[in-house]
Amino acid sequence: MPVTVSSVLSSLSCLAAIVPAVSAGFAFPDCVSGPLANNSVCDDSLDPLTRAKALVSVLTIQEKINNTGSTSPGVPRLGLPAYTWWQEALHGVASSPGVNFSAKGDYSYATSFPQPVLMGAAFDDELIKAVATVISTEARAFNNDGRAGLDFWTPNINPFRDPRWGRGQETPGEDPFHLSSYVRALIDGLQGGYDPKYKRVVATCKHFVGYDMESWNGNIRYQFDAQINMQDMVEYYMPPFKSCARDSNVGAFMCSYNAVNGVPTCADPWLLDDVLRKHWGWTNEEQWVTSDCDAIQNVFLPHEWASTREEAAALSLIAGTDINCGTYYQNHLPAAYSQGLINESTVDQALIRQYSSLIRLGYFDPAEKQPYRQLNFSHVNTPEAQKLAYQAAVEGIVLLKNDGGLLPLDLRNNKSIALIGDWANATTQMQGNYFGQPPYLRSPLHAAQQLTTVYYATGPGGQGDPTTDHWLPVWDAAAKADIIIYVGGIDNSVESEGMDRHAVAWTGAQLDVIGQLAQYGKPMAVVQMGGGQIDSSPIKHNANISALLWAGYPGQDGGTAIFDILTGRAAPAGRLPITQYPADFVAQVPMTDMTLRPGPNSPGRTYKWYNGTAVYPFGYGLHYANFSVSFGPGDGPLVAAASKNKTKNTDASDNNNKGTGVVHIADLIAACNSSSSSAVSHIENCPALNLPVTIRNTGTNTSSSSASDYVALLFLTGTFGPAPHPARSLVAYTRAHNIAPGDTQTVRLPITLGGLARVDERGNTILYPGAYSLVMLDEEQKEVLAKTEFKLVGSEAVLDRWPQPTASRTPRHKGTGEVGEGYFIGGFGSGSSGMVKQGAR
Numbered sequence: 001m002p003v004t005v006s007s008v009l010s011s012l013s014c015l016a017a018i019v020p021a022v023s024a025g026f027a028f029p030d031c032v033s034g035p036l037a038n039n040s041v042c043d044d045s046l047d048p049l050t051r052a053k054a055l056v057s058v059l060t061i062q063e064k065i066n067n068t069g070s071t072s073p074g075v076p077r078l079g080l081p082a083y084t085w086w087q088e089a090l091h092g093v094a095s096s097p098g099v100n101f102s103a104k105g106d107y108s109y110a111t112s113f114p115q116p117v118l119m120g121a122a123f124d125d126e127l128i129k130a131v132a133t134v135i136s137t138e139a140r141a142f143n144n145d146g147r148a149g150l151d152f153w154t155p156n157i158n159p160f161r162d163p164r165w166g167r168g169q170e171t172p173g174e175d176p177f178h179l180s181s182y183v184r185a186l187i188d189g190l191q192g193g194y195d196p197k198y199k200r201v202v203a204t205c206k207h208f209v210g211y212d213m214e215s216w217n218g219n220i221r222y223q224f225d226a227q228i229n230m231q232d233m234v235e236y237y238m239p240p241f242k243s244c245a246r247d248s249n250v251g252a253f254m255c256s257y258n259a260v261n262g263v264p265t266c267a268d269p270w271l272l273d274d275v276l277r278k279h280w281g282w283t284n285e286e287q288w289v290t291s292d293c294d295a296i297q298n299v300f301l302p303h304e305w306a307s308t309r310e311e312a313a314a315l316s317l318i319a320g321t322d323i324n325c326g327t328y329y330q331n332h333l334p335a336a337y338s339q340g341l342i343n344e345s346t347v348d349q350a351l352i353r354q355y356s357s358l359i360r361l362g363y364f365d366p367a368e369k370q371p372y373r374q375l376n377f378s379h380v381n382t383p384e385a386q387k388l389a390y391q392a393a394v395e396g397i398v399l400l401k402n403d404g405g406l407l408p409l410d411l412r413n414n415k416s417i418a419l420i421g422d423w424a425n426a427t428t429q430m431q432g433n434y435f436g437q438p439p440y441l442r443s444p445l446h447a448a449q450q451l452t453t454v455y456y457a458t459g460p461g462g463q464g465d466p467t468t469d470h471w472l473p474v475w476d477a478a479a480k481a482d483i484i485i486y487v488g489g490i491d492n493s494v495e496s497e498g499m500d501r502h503a504v505a506w507t508g509a510q511l512d513v514i515g516q517l518a519q520y521g522k523p524m525a526v527v528q529m530g531g532g533q534i535d536s537s538p539i540k541h542n543a544n545i546s547a548l549l550w551a552g553y554p555g556q557d558g559g560t561a562i563f564d565i566l567t568g569r570a571a572p573a574g575r576l577p578i579t580q581y582p583a584d585f586v587a588q589v590p591m592t593d594m595t596l597r598p599g600p601n602s603p604g605r606t607y608k609w610y611n612g613t614a615v616y617p618f619g620y621g622l623h624y625a626n627f628s629v630s631f632g633p634g635d636g637p638l639v640a641a642a643s644k645n646k647t648k649n650t651d652a653s654d655n656n657n658k659g660t661g662v663v664h665i666a667d668l669i670a671a672c673n674s675s676s677s678s679a680v681s682h683i684e685n686c687p688a689l690n691l692p693v694t695i696r697n698t699g700t701n702t703s704s705s706s707a708s709d710y711v712a713l714l715f716l717t718g719t720f721g722p723a724p725h726p727a728r729s730l731v732a733y734t735r736a737h738n739i740a741p742g743d744t745q746t747v748r749l750p751i752t753l754g755g756l757a758r759v760d761e762r763g764n765t766i767l768y769p770g771a772y773s774l775v776m777l778d779e780e781q782k783e784v785l786a787k788t789e790f791k792l793v794g795s796e797a798v799l800d801r802w803p804q805p806t807a808s809r810t811p812r813h814k815g816t817g818e819v820g821e822g823y824f825i826g827g828f829g830s831g832s833s834g835m836v837k838q839g840a841r
């Protein structure tokens with residue numbers, strides 16, 4: 001039956017009634033005896049696309065538009081159940097509109113892992129895959145009990161560009177190679193492989209792209225127009241998303257609140273179609289894009305990209321935003337349709353993508369045919385999951401200072417501890433944000449009390465409490481104890497969603513307390529908490545404070561992990577995944593400046609480009625043991641290509657930099673082409689060199705003789721491509737486990753062709769002739785421990801030609817003067833879409 005304008009308009013009036021509030025439960029369609037039983041969507045011998053098309057073909061336009069929001073009512077007349085698309089699982093199944101924890105008993109908790117920034121510090125992709133596998137297992141158990149959907153809006157994979165960012169804690173760190181590798185492992189665990197018959201869950205890479213500022217100096221995320229040049233875009237902002245789309249086959253993307261170079265990302269066909277779908281080959285119709293929550297509304301206001309609400313909805317849908325988090329599509333697409341701004345096939349495409357993804361999750365299939373329908377609460381927070389949450393915290397914690405070998409602490413003879421600070425008895429704080437209900441939260445105080453006598457006192461109180469009344473117990477505790485441990489720093493009261501920082505220093509009150517504690521002259525350690533770094537120079541340079549740890553947001557067993565490291569039950573081996581800048585960094589560059597390279601108004605950003613002296617650099621992390629490192633002879637296309645030359649070949653075993661190989665770029669590319677397996681989806685991913693690295697635990701001067709992990713970070717330096725050159729770039733990493741004193745372990749580091757390339761000003765990825773060095777630095781990132789060099793000669797080669805944005809980026813509609821709509825004012829709440837209503841004019 002043809003759809004008439006009046007039928008569409010009449011649907012408008014009933015939308016409010018059709019779209020329910022937050023869905024309180026998930027049901028599966030009845031494919032046995034329900035109205036859809038004879039529709040091909042229920043035929044599991046067909047492919048997902050054919051099945052989804054069959055379902056969509058029997059929906060009316062009203063029914064289609066009703067189901068374009070994050071809370072979709074389904075189609076009651078067809079027995080198609082309601083479905084909530086918005087589930088969160090940043091570091092465990094998390095409280096969010098589609099997730100329903102019970103008050104007690106079964107499903108009242110899920111495993112709560114550390115925040116990603118601490119898991120990033122582990123530099124252990126196998127750990128990340130294991131964590132993600134637990135999360136997807138628990139998510140499935142929740143789904144089987146009707147307590148969650150099957151898609152999760154995680155990971156947050158925007159690089160942590162500026163230390164002030166309130167949500168940097170949600171990311172694995174600042175380095176694009178690290179994030180790209182981490183996210184591959186994560187998606188593998190969440191989805192259950194690259195292209196499984198049944199996905200475990202659908203993951204969602206967010207926020208595409210250029211989103212890394214909440215609210216700073218009057219700039220807010222809903223309105224911000226990030227100015228990003230093509231070089232930084234491709235080199236820095238895009239790689240994690242490329243890894244999601246091209247290399248990991250992620251099921252979903254989320255476009256962001258901000259605009260990029262004038263265009264709101266959710267309405268940008270260049271980003272969502274030219275780059276994401278066409279350039280990265282994310283063409284599978286089982287994959288969809290959702291908007292960030294109410295981001296379509298923001299396309300109208302405050303971005304003023306569209307002249308009407310209908311136009312904002314239409315432009316976004318046409319650009320490729322298939323789901324709208326919120327109700328904006330459901331409210332405004334009917335009028336957009338009746339005004340001829342969209343046609344039905346565009347709505348069909350969005351729905352086909354949604355339903356084929358649910359089909360790939362087994363939503364329409366019989367339970368007995370599926371691997372995940374049998375999971376239940378006995379698979380949630382298992383002893384193995386608990387161990388993994390603990391291990392993830394231990395692996396991430398970074399030892400920043402250990403003068404005189406104070407750590408590991410010697411608690412023999414019943415030495416007592418004064419445990420002081422706002423984090424000393426932290427519980428919920430240890431989870432950061434986007435958390436669920438944990439099974440338990442073991443605080444530092446709890447952990448310390450298992451070990452010895454503890455005198456506990458809270459710290460100066462909050463982040464800026466002017467009173468000092470509650471400082472008295474601090475001195476009392478310090479006077480009584482043998483050892484002083486201060487646990488503080490920052491938390492989500494100063495860094496969070498919607499809140500960036502203005503300072504990256506410790507609060508004055510905390511520094512005053514720490515300084516006075518140091519004057520007791522007792523053995524003293526500080527534990528710095530929080531996701532963003534704070535300038536710890538006053539602690540680093542205080543001779544009376546022997547030790548400093550960074551412990552991020554360590555999750556459900558954080559206190560145990562911290563004290564096991566402090567006392568040597570576990571060995572520290574995490575590395576900083578972000579630069580710890582000096583406090584004056586924030587005066588040197590506005591947060592809104594998106595450039596990476598240094599310039600007249602910026603000292604540069606990240607370890608690659610920052611031209612000042614970091615307090616602690618990216619990659620920094622001490623151990624209790626000492627290690628030596630050496631490279632073995634590498635193999636792979638680079639070595640094969642080098643052997644074509646008469647000159648001395650690449651000799652990766654030479655740590656002292658005597659061996660120099662010369663490689664013709666054309667030979668290298670030919671060798672890559674002939675060696676690449678079908679698993680390599682793009683020449684950038686060709687493993688150009690496999691470098692064996694032998695790591696030896698040479699023992700320890702401390703009382704601890706236990707084994708230790710060691711993170712191998714391989715950096716590329718050299719002069720190739722146009723100046724300026726980055727200080728160094730991470731091109732490979734791995735974590736070796738449990739190396740006993742005197743033992744060695746050899747790991748193999750793959751360096752891809754793309755890892756050797758640089759990006760030009762137009763965003764093209766190019767292999768340049770020049771001098772290349774691969775180096776591993778010591779744990780302070782100062783001295784070179786091992787190095788191998790080679791030269792590339794011949795003509796430069798383009799590995800990836802970047803699609804240039806088109807003229808369509810010129811503003812469509814600016815200057816209505818209408819501003820003020822669309823400001824996020826609360827947390828998850830009870831609005832019609834499951835969100836708190838945003839500030840209305």
Ligand SMILES: O=[N+]([O-])c1ccc(O[C@@H]2O[C@@H](CO)[C@H](O)[C@H]2O)cc1
Nearest residue numbers: 153292293824826827828829835836
């Ligand atoms: O209205 N709310 O309740 C609300 C809550 C969270 C929120 O943040 C956005 O929602 C998350 C969806 O995954 C994105 O990561 C984040 O940018 C936006 C709005």
